[in-house]
Amino acid sequence: MAFRNKNIVIIGGSSGIGFATAQLAYQQGATVTITGTSTATAQQAAQLIGNVAAYPLDITDEHAVNRFFNQLTAIDHVLVSAGGTKLGSLFEGSVADHATPIQLRLLGNIHVVRAATPKLRSGGSFTFTGGLSTDRPVSGAWVSGIATAVAEQMARVLALDLAPIRFNAISPGYTDTPMWTNVLGDNREQVLATVAHTLPVKRIARPDEVAQAVLSLMQNKSVTGEVIHVDGGARLV
Numbered sequence: 001m002a003f004r005n006k007n008i009v010i011i012g013g014s015s016g017i018g019f020a021t022a023q024l025a026y027q028q029g030a031t032v033t034i035t036g037t038s039t040a041t042a043q044q045a046a047q048l049i050g051n052v053a054a055y056p057l058d059i060t061d062e063h064a065v066n067r068f069f070n071q072l073t074a075i076d077h078v079l080v081s082a083g084g085t086k087l088g089s090l091f092e093g094s095v096a097d098h099a100t101p102i103q104l105r106l107l108g109n110i111h112v113v114r115a116a117t118p119k120l121r122s123g124g125s126f127t128f129t130g131g132l133s134t135d136r137p138v139s140g141a142w143v144s145g146i147a148t149a150v151a152e153q154m155a156r157v158l159a160l161d162l163a164p165i166r167f168n169a170i171s172p173g174y175t176d177t178p179m180w181t182n183v184l185g186d187n188r189e190q191v192l193a194t195v196a197h198t199l200p201v202k203r204i205a206r207p208d209e210v211a212q213a214v215l216s217l218m219q220n221k222s223v224t225g226e227v228i229h230v231d232g233g234a235r236l237v
């Protein structure tokens with residue numbers, strides 16, 4: 001029960017990595033608050049975990065983020081796991097289509113930090129979500145490569161600017177979450193199996209494996225400005 005008496009807020013806790021982190025933190029005694037983009041997704045996830053508070057939130061909406069954190073009292077740790085990946089050429093679609101995922105990581109994280117910091121208890125931390133494409137850009141996923149780099153760099157710069165609050169980032173590689181169903185549709189299983197074969201560990205990560213690393217970032221009071229990679233060795237191949 002390492003997280004007993006700890007209040008943990010997970011933005012994007014209704015699915016995938018955020019959901020797995022919420023579940024693990026809850027099992028370890030934390031009081032957990034999660035968000036999804038809708039009341040339905042947030043509440044469905046909360047019911048699967050246990051006695052967890054659930055709210056709808058779009059972190060690109062600054063006023064909504066302020067309202068959300070205003071209703072909370074003391075917070076120990078915040079994970080921002082909101083987001084997804086976007087494929088496509090720079091010349092396809094509108095500029096706004098490309099900017100949205102980047103704004104989610106840039107403005108979304110800024111909105112969250114500004115609103116949550118006044119509620120943060122001593123020893124508190126923020127964890128942002130980067131990703132493999134920072135170090136290993138994938139052709140066609142250029143937007144994701146920028147968005148993940150933004151999240152990881154934000155952890156490093158804010159660790160200095162807002163010390164002693166700790167800021168870290170988790171950088172997942174290919175992880176088995178609903179995000180891939182959204183991106184790959186019916187090709188999901190085939191593509192992930194092909195990718196798994198290329199990795200040193202020969203498998204796709206489970207979201208709870210990423211969650212374990214997130215909880216260690218929250219717990220270790222000497223870790224700040226750090227990016228932890230949970231990628232099955234993908235950066236090496």
Ligand SMILES: NC(=O)c1ccc[n+]([C@@H]2O[C@H](COP(=O)([O-])OP(=O)(O)OC[C@H]3O[C@@H](n4cnc5c(N)ncnc54)[C@H](OP(=O)(O)O)[C@@H]3O)[C@@H](O)[C@H]2O)c1
Nearest residue numbers: 012015016017036037041058059082083084131175177179
């Ligand atoms: N899975 C991977 O292989 C992988 C690899 C590298 C990096 N990542 C990154 O890890 C993060 C989590 O990914 P995941 O695989 O867990 O994805 P996921 O299963 O699709 O979960 C995404 C979460 O973000 C929420 N969300 C989406 N847009 C939002 C917004 N504007 N404001 C607030 N919340 C929002 C979603 O809410 P709803 O449930 O309501 O939609 C959901 O809770 C993402 O940033 C992703 O880019 C994932």
